[in-house]
Amino acid sequence: MSAKKLLFLFLAAALLLGGAVVGVAFYFLRPLKAERVALEALARPSLTLREAPYGLELVPKAPKALLAFYPGARVEPLAYAPVLAPVAEAGYLVVLLKVPSGIALLGKERALEAQAAHPNLPLVVGGHSLGGVAAAEVAAREGLPLVLFASYPEADLSGQSLPTLALYGTEDGLLPPEEAREKAKRLPRGARVVFLEGLNHAGFGAYGPQKGDRPATRPREALWQEISQEVLLFLEGLGWDTPPPPQALR
Template structure:
């Protein structure tokens, strides 16, 4: 067979292979856009877009929660769950991260903190976003909030206030594995497994490949999560310093 004929045979196969690779890449690396109700929740909360992410904050917040999204998840997907924190006096920054991967934007929380230089900062994250949050919390000695996540390294020797929430129906981080990974959490961490909650149920971005279905209404689960988070935040007794007194 001549080289020209061989080339003509191989060319369609090469295009077919390239299409297959692209299709698989899109399937496994596709983004998870926020559902319309998440965008509506963000708007109702008076949220504003900032270079580092999506900010929901009262006029005089007590503290700022900088939250890292799960892999390839639109940050606004967490607005329905976290917007009520604004009503309780806390600012929430839903962080944008490069290519949807929090580990590529671990400093993003510190960028958000520059908007509120006098406020206490705590960091949180869902799934892979929690890994980035834990790394920053350990380095900067910050309170830590984790949804279906755990530190990459062992933080059991650290004294960082920590709340870690997991779902009993999580198909990506099953309870048995989550219990084992929880050994890495800072000492004294509060660990809660929520009945009926899966992996994607922490946000509003639709079903996630490999996950299990929810076993309870999502709104009821969100209220339970919000209760746990508010108890944790209030236990920290965070507050912004009073404004400097005028010099007389």
């Protein structure tokens, strides 16, 4: 075989390999876009929406505290609006954090950036799936209350006493209940752990089905309401009943 033909075959193989790598990367890193219902959930007269470098702020008239929320891997932050907009409407400034390439572990400091913009508001961090892993790391480091959706800490936090809410679904195909119960042993002491009947992994947001997940067995609107209620119950239990002074919002 001539050198020219060998070079041609080498270049063709390299192009095929490069295309395959790009295709695989696109498949695994493609964003999971928020559904239209997520945008509709923001249409609440009592909320002001503000874009910030660190995320989308859902601002009530007199916020009592700040909930900075990390999205799941590749999930558009807006997808969590159906669950968290009611929390904001109840008096908590919610920030749907933007993270590099849709990976929360690459933007772990985003919650602290939000806190720096609102220094007089107490901070709670939360996250879904991989976003919860990032949130747990920040909470453990900074001593903050923690909200987890279908997630768990990477490190063992059972020796700490951070106020924690951990919500799981009985139909989760990516974090099945038996695995979730085992991982929950890493949660801080006294964590409230709730398994929501009929909820799957993608059901914590509005971004469509997720590969490897199971279908939810109850209407998602009812499940979203239950999630919101659990988060509000947890936040109200932290005792921040009186809004900070107006200068808390800047």
